[in-house]
Amino acid sequence: MQPIRTFNVSPSLPSRLEPLRKLAYNLHFDWNVESKDLFRRLDPDLWESTHHNPVLMLGTISQSRLLEVVEDEGFLAQVDRAARQLEDYLQEYTWYKKQRNQHQKECYAYFSAEFGLVDCLPIYSGGLGVLAGDHLKSASDLGLPLVGVGLLYQQGYFAQYLNADGWQQERYLINDFHNMPLHLERNPDGTELRIAVDYPGRKVYARVWRVQVGTVPLYMLDTNIEPNKAYDHDITDQLYGGDIDMRIHQEIMLGIGGVQMLKALGYEVTAYHMNEGHAAFSALERIRILIQEKGLNYREAKQVVSSSNIFTTHTPVPAGIDLFAPDKMLHYLGYYADIFGLPKEQFLGLGRENTGDLSAPFSMAVLALKMATFSNGVAQLHGVVSRQMFQGLWQKVPVEEVPIAAITNGVHARSCVSKSTQELYDRYLGPNWSSAPPDSQLWERMDAIPDEELWRNHERCRLDMVLYVREHLVKHLRDRGASASDIIQAQEVLDPNVFTIGFARRFATYKRATLWMRDLERIKKILLANKHRKVQFVIAGKAHPKDIPGKELIRDINRFIREHHLEKQVVFVPNYDIHIARLMVAGCDIWLNTPRRPREASGTSGMKAAMNGLPNLSVLDGWWDEADYVRTGWAIGHGENYDDPNYQDEIEANALYELLEKEVIPLFYDHRDGDGLPRPWVAKMKDAIRLNCPFFNTARMVREYAMRAYFPASDRYHTLTVDNYSPAKELAAWRSKLGEHWFNIKIKDVDVSAASDIEVNQTVAVKAKVDLATLKNDDVQVELYQGSIDANGDIVNAVPVIMDYQGQDPENSSLYTANITYTTSGLQGLSLRVLPRNQYLSSPYEPRLIAWAE
Numbered sequence: 001m002q003p004i005r006t007f008n009v010s011p012s013l014p015s016r017l018e019p020l021r022k023l024a025y026n027l028h029f030d031w032n033v034e035s036k037d038l039f040r041r042l043d044p045d046l047w048e049s050t051h052h053n054p055v056l057m058l059g060t061i062s063q064s065r066l067l068e069v070v071e072d073e074g075f076l077a078q079v080d081r082a083a084r085q086l087e088d089y090l091q092e093y094t095w096y097k098k099q100r101n102q103h104q105k106e107c108y109a110y111f112s113a114e115f116g117l118v119d120c121l122p123i124y125s126g127g128l129g130v131l132a133g134d135h136l137k138s139a140s141d142l143g144l145p146l147v148g149v150g151l152l153y154q155q156g157y158f159a160q161y162l163n164a165d166g167w168q169q170e171r172y173l174i175n176d177f178h179n180m181p182l183h184l185e186r187n188p189d190g191t192e193l194r195i196a197v198d199y200p201g202r203k204v205y206a207r208v209w210r211v212q213v214g215t216v217p218l219y220m221l222d223t224n225i226e227p228n229k230a231y232d233h234d235i236t237d238q239l240y241g242g243d244i245d246m247r248i249h250q251e252i253m254l255g256i257g258g259v260q261m262l263k264a265l266g267y268e269v270t271a272y273h274m275n276e277g278h279a280a281f282s283a284l285e286r287i288r289i290l291i292q293e294k295g296l297n298y299r300e301a302k303q304v305v306s307s308s309n310i311f312t313t314h315t316p317v318p319a320g321i322d323l324f325a326p327d328k329m330l331h332y333l334g335y336y337a338d339i340f341g342l343p344k345e346q347f348l349g350l351g352r353e354n355t356g357d358l359s360a361p362f363s364m365a366v367l368a369l370k371m372a373t374f375s376n377g378v379a380q381l382h383g384v385v386s387r388q389m390f391q392g393l394w395q396k397v398p399v400e401e402v403p404i405a406a407i408t409n410g411v412h413a414r415s416c417v418s419k420s421t422q423e424l425y426d427r428y429l430g431p432n433w434s435s436a437p438p439d440s441q442l443w444e445r446m447d448a449i450p451d452e453e454l455w456r457n458h459e460r461c462r463l464d465m466v467l468y469v470r471e472h473l474v475k476h477l478r479d480r481g482a483s484a485s486d487i488i489q490a491q492e493v494l495d496p497n498v499f500t501i502g503f504a505r506r507f508a509t510y511k512r513a514t515l516w517m518r519d520l521e522r523i524k525k526i527l528l529a530n531k532h533r534k535v536q537f538v539i540a541g542k543a544h545p546k547d548i549p550g551k552e553l554i555r556d557i558n559r560f561i562r563e564h565h566l567e568k569q570v571v572f573v574p575n576y577d578i579h580i581a582r583l584m585v586a587g588c589d590i591w592l593n594t595p596r597r598p599r600e601a602s603g604t605s606g607m608k609a610a611m612n613g614l615p616n617l618s619v620l621d622g623w624w625d626e627a628d629y630v631r632t633g634w635a636i637g638h639g640e641n642y643d644d645p646n647y648q649d650e651i652e653a654n655a656l657y658e659l660l661e662k663e664v665i666p667l668f669y670d671h672r673d674g675d676g677l678p679r680p681w682v683a684k685m686k687d688a689i690r691l692n693c694p695f696f697n698t699a700r701m702v703r704e705y706a707m708r709a710y711f712p713a714s715d716r717y718h719t720l721t722v723d724n725y726s727p728a729k730e731l732a733a734w735r736s737k738l739g740e741h742w743f744n745i746k747i748k749d750v751d752v753s754a755a756s757d758i759e760v761n762q763t764v765a766v767k768a769k770v771d772l773a774t775l776k777n778d779d780v781q782v783e784l785y786q787g788s789i790d791a792n793g794d795i796v797n798a799v800p801v802i803m804d805y806q807g808q809d810p811e812n813s814s815l816y817t818a819n820i821t822y823t824t825s826g827l828q829g830l831s832l833r834v835l836p837r838n839q840y841l842s843s844p845y846e847p848r849l850i851a852w853a854e
């Protein structure tokens with residue numbers, strides 16, 4: 001029976017407890033120990049059963065319990081403290097205000113297909129989403145004027161359970177938005193705020209929900225409403241669910257709908273950040289608005305948009321990029337070509353590396369790169385890989401100069417460090433440890449933490465993890481209808497006093513979750529041979545529902561456990577989520593990561609482990625490649641790349657066993673003092689905290705995004721849009737002229753004063769004669785490109801030297817001079833190149849034009 005009317009019923013709180021409502025609806029509770037303790041204290045069992053959802057708690061807790069705590073002076077004092085801490089946090093004089101205090105109004109919009117914020121909002125699948133959530137948390141900590149944009153999934157990502165054979169099964173749970181820390185955005189008259197997005201033959205409507213992440217609002221679109229058709233309800237049903245048509249539906253809603261939503265909410269955004277290519281359609285919608293509502297032409301509108309767009313790629317392999325067939329793109333979005341005044345193939349070329357390949361699919365990553373003023377990978381090595389992957393977009397630009405930067409990921413410290421460990425750091429390092437930069441003297445206080453206290457705290461964390469895993473397994477087995485003997489056995493898994501190796505991540509095949517099992521006899525010997533050096537594994541993670549090879553890895557691990565009777569020593573923890581991750585990165589002793597280099601873009605779970613004092617044991621890929629992997633852990637291999645994956649697996653599995661047998665396990669067990677304290681191991685724990693916590697941290701990461709991307713992009717937006725977009729119009733006209741005449745440039749002569757044999761630091765004078773055709777000296781930058789010569793005869797490790805303009809000769813050729821020196825011996829070389837120059841360009845590579853001497 002359908003209702004004739006509905007009501008949204010709010011919890012009824014005694015007035016003295018009213019501050020709990022504000023605390024419950026701001027995710028600040030997730031990284032504020034006082035607030036989290038407060039809700040746990042209110043009803044510990046309900047806190048756990050609601051998956052740490054304070055809104056649901058307040059809606060279901062008994063009125064008698066509320067009346068009880070309203071008489072508890074200690075509880076009320078804690079309510080007041082938590083409320084005061086939230087208020088102080090919201091009013092804080094932040095890093096951003098110190099940087100941009102007198103600056104003009106600005107706003108940064110951060111688009112992501114998923115956000116992993118808290119375990120009671122299951123709208124994330126893994127590292128990308130948790131990174132996005134941590135990004136918002138640190139943006140709030142720093143006071144950035146940032147808003148998040150995403151989709152609110154009715155079913156989110158799946159809940160994982162295993163059948164008796166260890167095969168992953170999926171269960172999709174329905175999210176009850178009205179019992180989550182979400183606000184439904186409304187118009188002034190109280191009606192739901194809605195937007196309408198054009199799809200072929202129809203409009204799809206979406207309402208807007210907000211989750212408050214400290215000072216940062218995250219707005220999410222929900223299409224599961226009338227008058228949408230049943231298919232359109234499903235656009236925001238499952239994260240990464242459905243077929244390719246559903247994927248393009250979702251990305252249209254995220255990108256195009258996201259821009260419309262921000263406009264409906266009244267935001268004037270000055271910088272747009274696309275976290276992965278899923279949101280790249282936002283650029284098309286922004287161009288449309290500028291054409292149809294501001295009167296700009298396509299080139300002018302594209303200039304404004306690309307000058308204020310930021311793109312972060314997380315994909316180290318082409319197979320991970322969303323691609324759409326040309327006919328599909330034209331079916332769904334071909335009307336944009338008409339609005340832009342572009343031929344269909346030119347429109348499709350926006351998403352093609354080779355615009356002349358008319359059969360090539362439309363790449364979301366290529367669209368994002370072409371529409372961004374700043375692009376980056378998420379680790380230094382990933383930056384190198386990304387520049388190689390996308391070099392074709394910048395023809396003739398040396399790969400090391402391809403304008404894709406690297407901003408190494410981080411994690412939000414207060415979200416991933418266990419409560420007791422945070423209290424330990426607060427006590428000895430002070431309250432600012434979670435955002436202190438690497439050069440802060442605060443980190444010198446690490447040695448002030450007594451070894452005994454750090455170790456005993458870690459042992460408590462290990463015990464907490466073991467107890468939770470047992471409880472979690474018992475519940476999982478009961479739900480599956482397992483036998484009584486299996487349930488009894490689950491109550492005894494793991495030993496809280498044994499060396500514990502943690503492995504938890506998405507079960508994609510390149511992450512090689514079973515590499516440690518490659519030699520079964522050898523790993524069994526490590527696990528079973530020495531009763532004084534016991535070893536155990538805690539493993540968790542999900543495979544995508546359609547990833548059969550990933551599911552086979554999960555099954556193989558569970559079969560190995562069962563067939564070799566290792567149930568107590570090797571445990572696969574089902575339904576990995578944020579809560580399980582936090583327990584594991586605090587409670588394990590070492591963090592294992594075995595990706596196939598260089599396919600791990602970053603990897604953030606190891607950063608979380610290091611912040612809790614865990615050394616890492618990892619292949620030199622992603623973030624670990626740039627960490628101090630000697631003092632803070634161990635490296636598997638030496639950063640080699642292999643052509644034969646089977647050979648690579650053999651070599652690196654053997655390296656892993658060698659490290660465990662000869663270095664890792666002995667250091668943990670064999671060097672203990674009279675009190676049983678492993679002081680050399682604790683020293684490594686302290687190094688892991690001291691050297692990794694301040695850098696691999698979203699406080700540093702978001703500051704870097706602000707300084708390198710948000711501030712310049714926002715400033716450029718203000719610069720280009722003043723006086724009815726006059727600078728943007730001027731720049732677009734200049735670029736049009738540049739494109740027409742660039743290929744008439746001729747480098748006529750390069751005169752080098754020195755002979756072929758010179759000495760180190762000898763000055764070499766160079767003169768050049770360049771025919772700029774109809775262009776002027778102010779339109780170009782002429783550079784010498786000098787460096788050493790490699791075995792292939794190419795210039796490497798090059799340094800550009802800007803040449804000085806000396807006027808024109810009688811033939812109207814432009815003359816340039818420069819003096820150079822070489823500081824190292826050996827075979828060196830130089831070339832000459834011409835790049836565009838304009839005061840409004842974000843970089844000389846923006847027009848993707850370059851001329852080289854031949």
